[in-house]
Amino acid sequence: MAQKKPTWVIEKERAKKASAAETIWLFGLHAVRDALLNPARVKLRLVVTRNAADRLSGAIAGAGLEPEIADARKFPVPLDPGSVHQGAALEVKPLDWGALKDLCEPGQGAPRLLLLDRVTDPHNVGAILRSAEVFGACAVIAPHRHSAPETGALAKTASGALERQPYLRVKNLGDAMLALRDMGYTILGLDGEGEETIDALAADLTGQPVALVLGAEGPGLRQRSRELCHHLVRIPYAGEFGSLNVSNAAAVSLYAVTRQ
Numbered sequence: 062m063a064q065k066k067p068t069w070v071i072e073k074e075r076a077k078k079a080s081a082a083e084t085i086w087l088f089g090l091h092a093v094r095d096a097l098l099n100p101a102r103v104k105l106r107l108v109v110t111r112n113a114a115d116r117l118s119g120a121i122a123g124a125g126l127e128p129e130i131a132d133a134r135k136f137p138v139p140l141d142p143g144s145v146h147q148g149a150a151l152e153v154k155p156l157d158w159g160a161l162k163d164l165c166e167p168g169q170g171a172p173r174l175l176l177l178d179r180v181t182d183p184h185n186v187g188a189i190l191r192s193a194e195v196f197g198a199c200a201v202i203a204p205h206r207h208s209a210p211e212t213g214a215l216a217k218t219a220s221g222a223l224e225r226q227p228y229l230r231v232k233n234l235g236d237a238m239l240a241l242r243d244m245g246y247t248i249l250g251l252d253g254e255g256e257e258t259i260d261a262l263a264a265d266l267t268g269q270p271v272a273l274v275l276g277a278e279g280p281g282l283r284q285r286s287r288e289l290c291h292h293l294v295r296i297p298y299a300g301e302f303g304s305l306n307v308s309n310a311a312a313v314s315l316y317a318v319t320r321q
Contacts, residue, residue, distance in 0.1 A: 083154070083155060084105060084153065084154060085152070085153055085154075085155060085211050085212060085216075086138055086139065086140060086150050086151070086152050086153075087151045087152075087153055087213050087216045087217075088138070088140055088144055088145075088146035088147070088149060088150045088151075088216075089146060089147050089149065089213075089216075089217040090116060090147045090148075091217070091220045091221050092151075092213070092216040092217050092219070092220070092221060092223070093117065093120075093149040093150065093151045094120045094149075094221070095221035095223075095224040095225075096151050096153055096216070096224055097117065097123065097124040097126070097151065098120050098123060098124070098224070099224040099225075101156060101157075101224075102154070102156060102224060103153060103154035104124060104126050104151060104152075104153050105153060105154070106129070106151070106152040107121065107124075107126050107127075107129065107149075107150075107152075108131050108136070108138050108151075109121075109128045109129070109131065109148055109149045109150075110130070110133045110148030110149075111130055112133075112148055113147060113148035114128055114130060117149060133148050136148075138150040140213065141213075141214075144213065144214070145217075150213075155210075156211070156223075156224075156228075158200070158227045158228065158229045159229075161202070161229060161231060161237055161240055161241075162240065162244075164199065164200050164227055164229060165199055165202075165241065165244065166244060167244060167245055167246075171267070171269055171270055171271070172198075172199035173196070173197065173198045173199060173270075173271050173273070173318055173319055174199050174200055174201075174202060174246070174270075174271070174272040174273065175189060175193055175198055175200075175201045175202070175273050175275065175311055175315065176201075176202045176203070176234060176237070176238065176248075176272055176273065176274040176275070176286075177189070177201065177202070177203040177208060177274075177307075178204075178234060178274055178275065178276040178283055178286045179204075179207040179208070179276060179280065179283065180203065180208060180209065180276070180277050181207060181208060181209050181277065182209060183209040183212050183214045183218065184214065184215070184218045184308075185209070185306070185307050185308045186201075186208075186209040186215055186218075186219075186228075186308075187215045187216065187217070187218025187219035187223070188218055188219075188308035188311075189201060189307070189308050189311045189312075190215075190219040190223055190226045190228060191218075191219055191220060191222045191226075192308065192311050192312035192315055193222070193226050193311070193315065194222040194225060194226040195312075196312070196315040196316060196319050197319065198226070198315060200226075200227040200228070200229050201226065201228050201229070202229050202230075202231060202234070202237055203228070203229075203230050203231070203234070204231060204232070204233065204234040205230045205231065205232055210230070211223065211228070234286065235286065235289055238272070238274070238286065238289040238290075239289065241270075241272050242289070242291075245269075245270055246269075246270040246271065247266055247269055247270065247272070247291050247292075248272045248273075248274060248289065248290045248291050248292075249271065249272070249273050249290060249292050249293075249294050249314075249318075250274045250282050250286060250287055250292070250293045250294070251273065251275045251282075251293075251294060251295070251296070251310055251314060252276075252282060252287070252295060253281075253295055254293070254295065255292070255293040255294040255295035256293065257292060257293075257295070258294060258295055258296070258297045259294040259295065259296055259297075259314055259317045259318070260297065260317045262292060263317045263318045263320075271318050273311070273314050273318065274286055274290060275307055275310060275311055275314070277307065278306065278307050296310060296313055296314065296317075
């Protein structure tokens with residue numbers, strides 16, 4: 062008689078199967094085109110209107126995926142109401158960016174990283190990925206829980222950057238910060254009450270690996286995240302109003318630590 066598996070083993074196997082079966086619907090011409098052109102992206106099903114098929118013809122031919130032509134008025138894809146799909150949707154598997162150590166090991170040069178502490182809005186994360194790509198960040202890192210997963214909305218806001226800019230979700234953000242410290246990164250936490258301004262400190266970090274940690278708007282950084290930062294820094298501002306949207310703060314902060 063076969064021994065019955067423990068409940069925890071059964072649940073772990075189910076979770077693994079569910080994860081393997083997880084798919085995402087990307088939508089919008091930019092997001093779909095860039096996913097079609099990405100050889101690392103596993104593509105499952107492409108649904109397009111006749112007009113979108115014409116506009117994406119080159120990318121479709123290169124991807125080797127047979128499109129399903131659909132009526133724009135009866136678009137047969139499970140998207141949220143109000144999603145501006147522009148007549149194009151692509152079902153895909155999430156990207157696998159590998160391990161933190163392999164992706165972020167300094168090696169040659171002085172990499173820049175962004176760490177997101179409970180930033181859950183996919184539109185903010187999409188905008189952050191665009192900024193990270195523009196300023197050459199090595200990766201954007203967030204915890205599995207309390208973060209924005211890959212979704213169609215995130216991909217559309219990222220306008221293609223999701224396919225090129227590493228977005229690594231880790232089990233525990235604090236543990237990732239400890240690993241980065243061991244790799245030689247200087248970790249800066251963005252905080253409106255920080256004693257130092259980021260531009261003043263950035264001048265002393267030329268040639269060093271730097272990781273920027275940004276918290277959710279409102280609650281900011283969690284206590285453990287604050288404690289694991291080498292410095293808490295603020296963005297200098299003029300006048301009475303000194304609060305930036307987290308995606309804008311990410312762009313300004315990356316510029317400050319890369320322009321040196």
